[in-house]
Amino acid sequence: MxxxxxxxxxxxxxxxxxxxxxxxxxxxxxxxxxxxxxxxxxxxxxxxxxxxxxxxxxxxxxxxxxxxxxxxxxxxxxxxxxxxxxxxxxxxxxxxxxxxxxxxxxxxxxxxxxxxxxxHVAPWYIEQTPILIDVPNIVTAILASFRGYDTLGEVFVVFTAGIGVMFLLAHYPHKKPHKPHQGLRHYLIQRLVGRTVIPFILLFGFYVQFHGDFGPGGGFQAGALIAAAIILYALIEGTDTALTVIPSWLLTGMVSGGALLYSGVGIAGMLMGGNFLDYSVLASDPVAGQHLGILLIELGVGITVTGVLLSIFFAFASRKHF
Amino acid sequence: MEYLGLYNYWIAVVLLMTGFYAVIAKRNMIKKLIGLSLFQAAVFLLYITMDKVEGGTAPIFTADGAGQIFSNPLPQVLILTAIVVGISTTALGLAIVVRTKEEYGSIEEDEIQQMDGQETDSNEGSPKNSDFFVSARKPRAEDRNV
Incomplete structure (x- = not known):
């Protein structure tokens, strides 16, 4: 079938x-x-x-x-x-x-x-995950711990792409009189449906973020979901209203803050006597240290991905026609 | 039945080449980026196809599942991050297209090349330049003075 x-x-x-x-x-x-x-x-x-x-x-x-x-x-x-x-x-x-x-x-x-x-290496990952990391989701264990270097690199690629879009689109050749973007505020059905589903998308996003060790999910998915909820809000209520909810300084902070949190966890591991991105030393028990490290770096990934996707969206959406 | 197990690979190959065709044959820059997304999606499909193990389940331990067979989690990790990186780089490409449109008034590759040719033939600001070409140049110079 x-x-x-x-x-x-x-x-x-x-x-x-x-x-x-x-x-x-x-x-x-x-x-x-x-x-x-x-x-x-x-x-x-x-x-x-x-x-x-x-x-x-x-x-x-x-x-x-x-x-x-x-x-x-x-x-x-x-x-x-x-x-x-x-x-x-x-x-x-x-x-x-x-x-x-x-x-x-x-x-x-x-x-x-x-x-x-x-x-090759996959059977080892499946065998060792319950012993070394002890989280049910093997994908999260590999993503966040075994191959944490890769993921750090990917987060910095996302970060760089976000910065690139901001560089390209944040500069306005000539300013026109600003007309606030109305969104779909006058369309009753879209507004009602949107307002009903946004809280649930956000809730699901946070669930995926913090439940990523146990079920499918993690920072990348949660970041995309939370960004989708806020983009939906911006489409319904207009970009300007959405930017009062999440101001651009907060977005800039999220873009760099998440990447900093991730590398910060790595450096904290070094300061506590381990290798870069070795979470085992973060707590007295190695497995508990792994759990703490995975939680923190997934949070960093989620924050950066949300920040970058939203900054990209607002950079496109708030640019006017010439 | 022998070759049915290759169907995923065949679709991935054909999609890969469909995307590649859009990248090399289409002149419209957004169409090229859509082709690039298609190309990317085909690579994702190829990787995820490789992770499947007959009779396996998603690689997540359950409380009662002793002796479960899991599909290979490694390609999933690679593609999971690649999807998010892919959308960020596509967005960067789209930003470049938007800026090109603002500068040249077109997103068709051949038209832009033609304009670039005109620019080198005649000095900047000469009456030979088309109308929007001048208007696209002007605001940049003003902006620098401000």
């Missing part, structure tokens, strides 16, 4: 993906991309990747669509027809596709337990 459903979802994804590229109207392409992300999330769930499915649903189907739409409102909605050069591109793509398809014939079948990817 799972196999048939998986094939069904994958085929739908293929159709949507080709429709995205063929669509001349960029608004249509963006909307299709949202559908594509949701199908991808469903597929991840079928493939046992609950954490990834949660992230893809929040980021790909939610925030990414909003960002593309706000960029479209500042540029152009229609793609201009282009001529020439297509056949060469098509030729390259077809030849590469055939070569890659040929290469897949040698790869292990889906679900094969003897595949090389399951032989």
């Amino acid at each position: 799972n196999l048939i459903f998986g094939i069904f979802l994958l085929t739908l994804m293929l159709i949507t993906g080709i429709a995205v590229v063929r669509a001349k109207n960029l608004f249509v392409a963006t909307t299709l991309m949202g559908i594509f992300s949701l199908l991808l999330a469903a597929n991840f769930f079928l493939l046992d990747a609950a954490d990834v499915a949660l992230t893809e649903a929040a980021v790909g189907a939610g925030i990414s669509t909003v960002l593309f739409l706000s960029a479209l409102s500042l540029t152009a909605e229609q793609e201009k027809p282009c001529y020439g050069g297509r056949l060469v591109a098509l030729g390259v793509v077809v030849i590469t596709t055939l070569a890659l398809l040929h290469a897949t014939l040698d790869s292990p079948r889906v679900g094969d337990i003897n595949a090389p990817v399951h032989q």
